[in-house]
Amino acid sequence: MPMKIGVHKLAMASPADTAELRAQLESGAIDPRSVVAVIGKTEGNGGANDFTRALATMCFAQVLAEARGEAVAEVEAAVAFVWSGGTEGVLSPHATVFTRQEDQDEPAGGGRLALGLAMSPDLAPEDIGRMAHVEMVRAATERAMADAGICDPADVHYVQVKGPLLTPARIADAGGRGAALVTQDPNGSKPYARGAMALGVALALGEVKAENVDDGAIARRLELYSSVASTSAGGELTKCEVLLFGNSAAAVGEFRIGHAVLADAIDASAVKAAISDAGGAPVAVFAKAEAAATLRGRRTTMLSDADIHYERHARAAVGGVIASVTGDPAIFVSGGTEHQCTPGAAPIAVIARV
Missing domain, CATH: 3.30.1330.170 (Cyanuric acid hydrolase/Barbiturase, RU A)
Structure with missing residues (x-):
């Protein structure tokens, strides 16, 4: 059915x-x-x-x-x-x-919102931010796509992945076993974790070639990216959760999803493009935000502010721009865009009622 x-x-x-x-x-x-x-x-x-x-x-x-x-x-x-x-x-x-x-109900023309889910196995601390992390997300993304009933990656508009980062306890556990970690800094592990998960999505959807992805590429070779991945890392998780959204001709209902790419933090035109791609009145918006030292030729203090973390600057800026278009400040905006669109850009997805 x-x-x-x-x-x-x-x-x-x-x-x-x-x-x-x-x-x-x-x-x-x-x-x-x-x-x-x-x-x-x-x-x-x-x-x-x-x-x-x-x-x-x-x-x-x-x-x-x-x-x-x-x-x-x-x-x-x-x-x-x-x-x-x-x-x-x-x-x-x-x-x-x-x-x-x-x-x-009989499926309507043009497809409707479909959602697939998958979870990875638990990650060892030494796997976080490395190829094991990438491969677990790649496999989970492929399962989520099948779960959504979507065959063509072009029909995928948003892949939300949440996974673990390094915590002091996990760092101590690895140290006790003599296992080497990607970093000893819990907050510093976020770019590696987010980047590994985004590259896993990119591999699953054919956006990058497997031969170009290795441990050295993660959080470094930012020319490798997914245009629909949105990844976040937290200490509350031990595995990766993959939620894949797209439009399927076999789905029914009143919702569709579309996406676009924010060229920078004040790209209101991309917000409108994502809404247009979804084809209806926006109900939920999901975006990433990235800080920049300069914005359209003007200097910013996002990356040099010692009082406010740059991710908080970016989330506030992007949230204000999106809300100015949609009229609704209940928006999911997450910081950090490693391997999520080209450097400086960020993905945005809109679920609309049609």
């Missing part, structure tokens, strides 16, 4: 706030057993010590477990939770809940 994806955006008063989720479950607007993924923004710092992400997962999983009559561990194994910390500027804390069900 055809796949039907539901998209439900919920406001959050805090990282632990599940009031809107409970209300949607109680009203029947969301069938708890149909929930397959949650992507959201929390008001944490977005760094290696951002515990708001784990808190939000725990609270959402508890509510879903109660509603589904399952254990929390069962929910966490079945539902992909992707949280990005940092709601700087106008960005509004929120969660987008995705449901997936079979439907008897």
Whole structure:
């Protein structure tokens, strides 16, 4: 039977706030057993010590477990939770809940939103930011594409990957075993982790050639990239979660997805292009943000500010530009674009109601 994806955006008063989720479950607007993924923004710092992400997962999983009559561990194994910390500027804390069900409607022309999910095995600390990390995401992306019922990579518009980074405990574990790591810096491991995951997506979708990707390329050879990957790393995860979105002729429902490339942090035209590509009224927007020392010939202080991390500058800037176009500040904007579009550029995807 055809796949039907539901998209439900919920406001959050805090990282632990599940009031809107409970209300949607109680009203029947969301069938708890149909929930397959949650992507959201929390008001944490977005760094290696951002515990708001784990808190939000725990609270959402508890509510879903109660509603589904399952254990929390069962929910966490079945539902992909992707949280990005940092709601700087106008960005509004929120969660987008995705449901997936079979439907008897006849597919409409042009395709409708399809969603595939896959998880990698647990990563050892010494694998993070290296080829083992790349290959795990490549394999998971291929499984997610099959799960979405999409055969042509051209129909894929957004691949969200969340995976682990190095934490002090993982660094100590590796040291105790004599295992060499890509870095000894937890926050410094983020570019390697994000880059490895993006290259895994690029390999799976045929955007780069396998012979060009090795340990030395990760977070260095930035001319190798995916145009649809969006990757984030957090200390709350031990494996990689892959959520692949595209349009399928076999899917039904009221949503489509489109994408574009932000040439820089103030590229409002790309926001409009992504909306046009989706072909309807925007419901959810997912973008990456990258800081730059110069912007259209003007100097910025993003990379030289000792008080505010450059990722926070970038998220605030990009969020303001997108909200100015959509009129909705509940936007998923994540920092760090290693191997995600050409250097200086960033991906943006829009889910629209058609």
